[in-house]
Amino acid sequence: MSSKVDIRVEVDPARSEPRVVIQTSEKSEFVENIIYAIERCVETEYPQVPAYEGDALVLINQWDIVRIYSENRRLVICTETGEYESRSTLRDLEGILDRYCFVRISRFEIINLKKASGFDFSVSGTIKVAFEDGTETWVSRRHVRAIKETLDGEQREGVTE
Numbered sequence: 690m691s692s693k694v695d696i697r698v699e700v701d702p703a704r705s706e707p708r709v710v711i712q713t714s715e716k717s718e719f720v721e722n723i724i725y726a727i728e729r730c731v732e733t734e735y736p737q738v739p740a741y742e743g744d745a746l747v748l749i750n751q752w753d754i755v756r757i758y759s760e761n762r763r764l765v766i767c768t769e770t771g772e773y774e775s776r777s778t779l780r781d782l783e784g785i786l787d788r789y790c791f792v793r794i795s796r797f798e799i800i801n802l803k804k805a806s807g808f809d810f811s812v813s814g815t816i817k818v819a820f821e822d823g824t825e826t827w828v829s830r831r832h833v834r835a836i837k838e839t840l841d842g843e844q845r846e847g848v849t850e
Contacts (some may be wrong), residue, residue, distance in 0.1 A: 695721065702738075716799065724805075728752060735787050740766045740773035747773060751759075751787055755820050756799040792839055808840065809843050836845035 709727055713720050737748035757779065764775040764782075775782065779799060785790070790803050800818060810816040816828040816836060828836050836847045 716743065723751070736785050738766065738775070738782065738785065739777070740775045742773050744769070749773060750791070752803070754786075754791075754801050755804045755822060755824070756798060756800045757782060758826070760797075767824070770819065794832050794836060796831075798826060800826065802839070808836075821836065 695788060704730045706709065711720060713725060735751045737750055740747055740749050749766060749768060753770070755767045755769060756812060757764065757766050757775070759765070762781055764777065764779065766773045766775050779793070779797070783793065785798065790801050791799050792802055793799050800820075804820050804822070805818050807819045809819070811817075814830055814833065817825055818828060821824050
């Protein structure tokens, strides 16, 4: 596939918000990069997440978060570049995270579906999630049904009828 993109802008006074449609013969890493770039352009709708690196406060872009989990009474925010500590609760973070990208997989963990590289359903009653950075985690049995429904919904969103 060529790295050139055919871009066409259509002005429609009836539309209140922009709509982006990507037409391609197959979903590839190149197409994923285009989607990621567009998402980053509209990230102002989703606030950055405050976290701490030692005593220093840092603001983390939501799109950089791989997963957030609770361990030994502390909340850890994992990105591809490192781990940070949050003084918020998982419930508080759920309220500000993009609900189309982030999903709770257990009482102690939220993951970014856009950073997952695969889902292993081979173990009966649970799901193993693998991430692009090589880490893995498990969906609790209580959340398996919701994750399957979410993944099924994402698959259908990509299909036009």
